[in-house]
Amino acid sequence: MFTSSEIVLVLLLGFLALSCFTEFESNAQLLPLEEVKILETISKKLHNTHWNISQSSCQDGGAGFYKYFTDDILSNVTCNCSFPSNTCHVTIIEMKGLNLTGVIPEELGNLTHLEAIDLTRNYINGSIPASLSRAPFRALNLLGNRLSGSIPIDGFTMLTELVLEDNQFEGHLPQNIGKLTNLKRLLLSANNFTGTIPESYGNLKNLTDFRIDGSRLSGKIPNFIGNWTKLERLDMQGTSLEGPIPSIISSLKNLTELRISDLNGSSQFPNLKDMKDIKLVTLRNCSISGTIPNYFGELRKLKTLDLSFNKLNGEIPQKIKRVDTLDYMFLTNNSLTGEVPTWILNSKYSLDLSYNNFTGSPSVSCQQLTVNLVSSYSSSENLWCLKKDLPCSSKPKHHSMFINCGGRKMEFEGNEYEEDLSTVGQSHFISTSEKWGYSSTGVYMNKDKADYIARNTFSLNVDGPDFYQTARLSPLSLKYYGLCMLKGSYKVQLHFSEIMYTDDQTFSSLGKRIFDISIQGNLVWKDFNIMEEAGGVGKVVVKELDNVIVHGSTLEIHLYWAGKGTTAIPNRGVYGPLISAISVTPNFKVDTGGLSAGAIAGIVVASFVSVVLVLVILRKAGYLGGKDEDEDGSIIAVKQLSAKSKQGNREFVNEIGMISALQHPNLVRLFGCCIEGNQLLLIYEYMENNSLARALFGKHLQRLEQNVKFGICI
């Protein structure tokens, strides 16, 4: 017999069983309560507002955890619901670009089936808790946070992917990483690691992707990289490692991308012959000498070749012509010789051959260069833009320069900043007038369509003139030139403000932009960081160099990315030089000095064509300004301008403007001028020994001894 309460209980259980059963039948995939609690704790610790956590969050493909903003900003949790009784377990947590704060919760280690976590681009600090190793992790992706401290390794034996790029780790690389023999991807770029790469890493024979850009790792490039025969991508830009590039690199036959830059210690060209799948080769500023190997003609998948800033000589191998996949070839700043082949001049891809020692005379004009050939010829018959040091093709006349880099024409403090709006930058020389120009080289890593002009994307409140609202960018090398400048000493001011990061507690504030600045070929500011020097984002810093000498007629300002800083904040392809404005002013008084006699002779001769010079002995000084009648009898020079044409009038006005503005020991002084009828006359001081006059006026010189009647005098 049952008591009534027992019946009630049985009925109740029956009801529960039935309802559970129906639920299992229709939608039975549930997370264990325990796991729900852990997830709640994790969510709370990361200040995550994007999840609706319940036992049924995994249903409909984890809909309760899913939130999509963009491909880089999203939450996606993957559950495996194939466990007994349709129990679910969280296996992958992806929370990217959500600006999560706090520290990595220890409780992640309590998720017994968690294999991967991707916290790319958040604002998490602290260190990686050792307790994480309790979960069966295969992948830890922590790119773009503020993590520091030690890196726990023990227990992470299954790890195939460890991404710590763009964080604040420092000190030596953990020896123990060498035990993670399953590792395929090890991305350590843009931290502050020091010391050498531990020998134990030679055991990482499963590596396919290894990156240590922008770190302070030192020592020789280890030979054991030759053990990484599965490697597909190797990035070692902007480290403190030393060359030579070990010859064993030739055994990395599966490489598709190789980037090594800014290496001390000279290297011969490494043997890349067997890398048949290689798509990208960057061996920049590695002191590589010798010739460009012929085998490049056989690397038929090559798209980008950057061998800039080395010591390569010889000719460009004809065989490269066969590589029809090429998009970019940068051979900037080497000692390449020979004629530039016509097939190259007609090529469709971006080609930078600037700063070499070519010979011959290509039939191009400086305005219509399709290939960046600036300053690349050693012979003298070429166009000014192709010759070393960009000599002025006319007479140097500029004594200042103001550019609003990446922006429109504008005025500031009485100076007109010229517009600089060209959007090209992959391999270009731009010079609309022979006053200034720029030469830009490079293509952004992993983002070849990126812009070469920056705008104030985040609407930062920049405290300064409008020219800080825009900037010119370059992923590699950017040279601004002042052209046809007068010889002398100048003050150069470079205006910077970081406008591509944010000023808040989100991942976009975590970028570090670092580049080098050289002026007239001298490295002036190494590892320059705008934000650091300005004291934040949207703040202004003006770097000033007081005594920059222009010996020829060209002033060169070079901004160069030496592989340092972050390259993926706020997204991939944000790095390299950024400059807002340039101002260059003379340290000499334009009307008193800095001019060589030759330069003056040049200016004057050029404007003295078709002129008859008359030397007159004036007995009466009164003609020259009403002085005492008794004094004088001085000799003056009178220039008679051709009166027939309009040109005469123009010349007359120019002459007065120029000569009266100039005062120089070597220059004749203008005493005055006269206009009578259709005659235009200029009166100069006469120089006794006549040498300058001869240089200037040649056979037009005549000597007359007669009075001249003057009309209106100034």
Ligand SMILES: *[C@@H]1O[C@H](CO)[C@@H](O)[C@H](O)[C@H]1NC(C)=O
């Ligand atoms: C969580 O629930 C709220 C209210 O029901 C809903 O608006 C939101 O879209 C849900 N979020 C997710 C990620 O499912």
Ligand SMILES: *[C@@H]1O[C@H](CO)[C@@H](O)[C@H](O)[C@H]1NC(C)=O
């Ligand atoms: C969530 O991530 C998993 C595993 O990476 C993937 O298969 C799935 O397509 C993603 N879901 C969405 C909606 O993107």
Ligand SMILES: *[C@@H]1O[C@H](CO)[C@@H](O)[C@H](O)[C@H]1NC(C)=O
């Ligand atoms: C889900 O878990 C089951 C049981 O452990 C396993 O057999 C299966 O391979 C897992 N599925 C996935 C996609 O990981």
Ligand SMILES: *[C@@H]1O[C@H](CO)[C@@H](O)[C@H](O)[C@H]1NC(C)=O
């Ligand atoms: C996580 O696991 C540790 C060790 O197993 C345990 O002491 C702790 O209570 C667990 N935390 C939670 C929130 O379950």
Ligand SMILES: *[C@@H]1O[C@H](CO)[C@@H](O)[C@H](O)[C@H]1NC(C)=O
């Ligand atoms: C994390 O950063 C916050 C400020 O954003 C700071 O208050 C906190 O002390 C930091 N925590 C750790 C562990 O560094």
Ligand SMILES: *[C@@H]1O[C@H](CO)[C@@H](O)[C@H](O)[C@H]1NC(C)=O
């Ligand atoms: C490479 O990884 C595979 C499986 O991930 C593993 O079996 C193998 O031992 C690893 N190779 C080495 C050389 O450690």
Ligand SMILES: *[C@@H]1O[C@H](CO)[C@@H](O)[C@H](O)[C@H]1NC(C)=O
């Ligand atoms: C790297 O560490 C050094 C000291 O070891 C420090 O001076 C420097 O500021 C650090 N750099 C960064 C980018 O954190």
Ligand SMILES: *[C@@H]1O[C@H](CO)[C@@H](O)[C@H](O)[C@H]1NC(C)=O
């Ligand atoms: C490279 O691999 C060889 C052969 O497996 C091994 O003997 C050697 O120790 C490895 N080198 C390093 C530096 O680990």
Ligand SMILES: *[C@@H]1O[C@H](CO)[C@@H](O)[C@H](O)[C@H]1NC(C)=O
């Ligand atoms: C190189 O790649 C090929 C094709 O993908 C593959 O078959 C081969 O095993 C790889 N070699 C190594 C050493 O991993």
Ligand SMILES: *[C@@H]1O[C@H](CO)[C@@H](O)[C@H](O)[C@H]1NC(C)=O
């Ligand atoms: C490279 O060598 C030069 C000169 O010896 C030295 O000044 C510079 O610091 C070195 N650079 C690195 C990255 O070691």
Ligand SMILES: *[C@@H]1O[C@H](CO)[C@@H](O)[C@H](O)[C@H]1NC(C)=O
């Ligand atoms: C290339 O030209 C530069 C500058 O004119 C010169 O110093 C260098 O010796 C030349 N190199 C070769 C290989 O001709």
Ligand SMILES: *[C@@H]1O[C@H](CO)[C@@H](O)[C@H](O)[C@H]1NC(C)=O
């Ligand atoms: C995180 O901050 C960035 C700016 O740094 C913003 O673009 C992004 O939308 C934010 N993410 C979310 C989920 O709000």
